[in-house]
Every structure is written in structure tokens, then in C-alpha cells.
Amino acid sequence: MKKDQLFTRRRALLTGALAAGAAGTAGVFALGTGGTSKAPAPPAAGAPAHRVPQKPSAYRLQPLTGYGPPHAAPARPPVRREPLLRISGRGNTMVLTFDDGPDPRYTPAVLDTLREYDVRAMFFVCGEMASYNKDLLARMADEGHVVGNHTWSHPLLTTMSRAQIRSEMERTSDVVEAAYGERPQWFRAPYGAWNRTTFQLGSELGMEPLAWTVDTEDWTTPGTAVIVDRVEKGAAPGVVVLSHDAGGDRSQSVRALRSYLPQLLDSGYHITVPRRQYI
Structure with missing residues (x-):
């Protein structure tokens, strides 16, 4: 083949390739405007074409809602039809619970007594109170309470x-x-007023519903001796005791705890916190 003919053939092939590339590019834009062109052919092998880096769009500089490390989904307990009233465990185990706090007037005294006897308890806190007393929640965590x-x-x-x-x-x-x-794994409805929705939402948020077995009715301020008597008479394996460390004058509750806690321990009761039955 002559030299000028070979040159002409190469130029024709090159011209055809450029035309095919232009058609492919036109197809991309057509798709963006409602066209139905076929996808462009893959590029020929060789060195990649030089591209000018595009400026990022303004919206890409803004974090998307929910962006960042995902929260671990809480373990979802079953949807119950009634709250748990007791705990299971070996021996004479009991649970002491305190509602409505934390209150800087009474909760520290409750924590002091529990620490003195190396006992763990449960505190069902109200978010509004907790938001003003985060240091007390931190102390509860440090001292092993739930x-x-x-x-x-x-x-x-x-x-x-x-x-x-x-x-x-x-x-x-x-x-x-x-x-x-950490997020709470237990939930208690105020006034013990439960319904299907509270059980469903509690489960969705990874919380078990816990009520109580013995109600000291300390919120009525019946007297320290009466509160102590109710706890001691209601003591039994698996019992959950309800008291309060906020919501009013809880000085009787504080004094009662100082009295009945050592007596329960001397009687062989193990004061503990419940453990979840699943992961």
C-alpha cells in the first residue's frame, strides 16, 4: 500500500472515532432531557483524557441530615401486654427503685447511703429534672446504678x-x-398508667417496662416508720420496691432508706439491679 493511501486511511479512522465519541456525548445529554439514546460505548484503551476538576456544588458542602457516625440501634425487646413486676434470680434478691429525680436536695443523700452499703439501685429519672442535674446522672454511672x-x-x-x-x-x-x-434500657410509666402504645414505643426504643411489687407510697409522706414497715413486710425474693427521690419533700424516704437497707442486708437479702434477658 502506498504511503499517501495509508495516511488517508488512518485519517479516516480517526475521524470516525471522533464522530462516535461526539455521538456518545450527545446521548448523555439527551438522557438528561428526556431522550432515549443508548448508553455511550466504553472509551478506547489508552491514556485517560485530561479533566479539569469540577468545583463542588454548594449543597455538597453542607452536611446531610443524620450524617456522621450512626447510632447503634438498641436491642428491641418484645412488645409486652403488661409491665414486669418482679425480677428473676437466685437467692433472696431484691431491687430498690427511686422515681422522679434526680433532685439535688434528696438524690445525693440516697446515693450516699447506697454507697455506704455498697448497694446498686435503679433510678427512673424524668428528663426535665435530669437536664438540670446531669452531674447526678454521671455519679449514678460512676457508682454502678441503673x-x-x-x-x-x-x-x-x-x-x-x-x-x-x-x-x-x-x-x-x-x-x-x-x-x-448510654441510653436507658428500662422504662416506667408515670402513675403506673400503661397502654398498648407505651409498650410498643418502649420496645421500639429498646426499653423493657418495669413496674413494682412493693409500693412504699412515700409520696403521701406517711412517716418514716410507716415506709420502713412497708418495705420490711413486703420483702421477698424477686421483689421490686418503689420509692421516690424527687417530686416533693422526700426527707422521709431518705431516712427510711437509712433504716431498712441495713436491716434487709442483715436479713440475708441481696440488693441488686435487673439484667436484661437478651442482647
Whole structure:
């Protein structure tokens, strides 16, 4: 083949390749405007074409909602039809629970007594109270106590919408996580007023519903001796005792704890906190 003919053939092939590339590019833009062109052919082998880096779009500089490390999804317990009233365990185990706090007037004294006897308890906190007393939640974490969710503002949940109940629960769990170090795994409805929605939402948020076996009714301020008597008469394996460290004058509750706690221990009871039955 002559030299000029070979040159002409190469030029024709090159011209055809450029035309095919232009058609492929036109196909890309056509798709963006509602066209139905076929996808462009893959580029020929060889050195990549030089590209001018594009400036990032403004919206790409803004973090997307929920961007960042994902929160670990809480283990979801079963949806129950009634709250747990007792705990299972070997021997004479009991659980002491305190509601409505933390209150800087009474909660520190309760924690001091528990620390003196090396006992762990449960505190079902209200988010509004916890938001003002995060140092007490941090102390509970340091001393091995369990913090549960008792809603944000202690409302009667059975009169509220699903969205309102979820807000009460979630806001409290957020405060607990920030101050205590982890989200609560237990939930207690104010006034012991449960319904299907509270059980469903509690499960969705990874919390078990825990009620009580012995109610000291200390919120009525019946007297220190009466509170002590109710605890001692109700003591039994698996019992969950309800007291309060906030919500009013709780000086009787503080004094009663100092009296009945050493007596329970001397009687062979092991004061503990419940363990979840699943991961």
C-alpha cells in the first residue's frame, strides 16, 4: 500500500472515532432531557483524557441530615401486654427503685447511703429534672446504678397521642445518654398508667417496662416508720420496691432508706439491679 493511501486511511479512522465519541456525548445529554439514546460505548484503551476538576456544588458542602457516625440501634425487646413486676434470680434478691429525680436536695443523700452499703439501685429519672442535674446522672454511672426512663415531664401517658408519648420518651433517653453514657434500657410509666402504645414505643426504643411489687407510697409522706414497715413486710425474693427521690419533700424516704437497707442486708437479702434477658 502506498504511503499517501495509508495516511488517508488512518485519517479516516480517526475521524470516525471522533464522530462516535461526539455521538456518545450527545446521548448523555439527551438522557438528561428526556431522550432515549443508548448508553455511550466504553472509551478506547489508552491514556485517560485530561479533566479539569469540577468545583463542588454548594449543597455538597453542607452536611446531610443524620450524617456522621450512626447510632447503634438498641436491642428491641418484645412488645409486652403488661409491665414486669418482679425480677428473676437466685437467692433472696431484691431491687430498690427511686422515681422522679434526680433532685439535688434528696438524690445525693440516697446515693450516699447506697454507697455506704455498697448497694446498686435503679433510678427512673424524668428528663426535665435530669437536664438540670446531669452531674447526678454521671455519679449514678460512676457508682454502678441503673438509670431508667420515666418520661420528660411525668404526664399521664394514657391521655396523650402517640407522637407526644414518643417525644416524652425520646427526649429523656437523649438526656440520659448524654449524661449517663448510654441510653436507658428500662422504662416506667408515670402513675403506673400503661397502654398498648407505651409498650410498643418502649420496645421500639429498646426499653423493657418495669413496674413494682412493693409500693412504699412515700409520696403521701406517711412517716418514716410507716415506709420502713412497708418495705420490711413486703420483702421477698424477686421483689421490686418503689420509692421516690424527687417530686416533693422526700426527707422521709431518705431516712427510711437509712433504716431498712441495713436491716434487709442483715436479713440475708441481696440488693441488686435487673439484667436484661437478651442482647
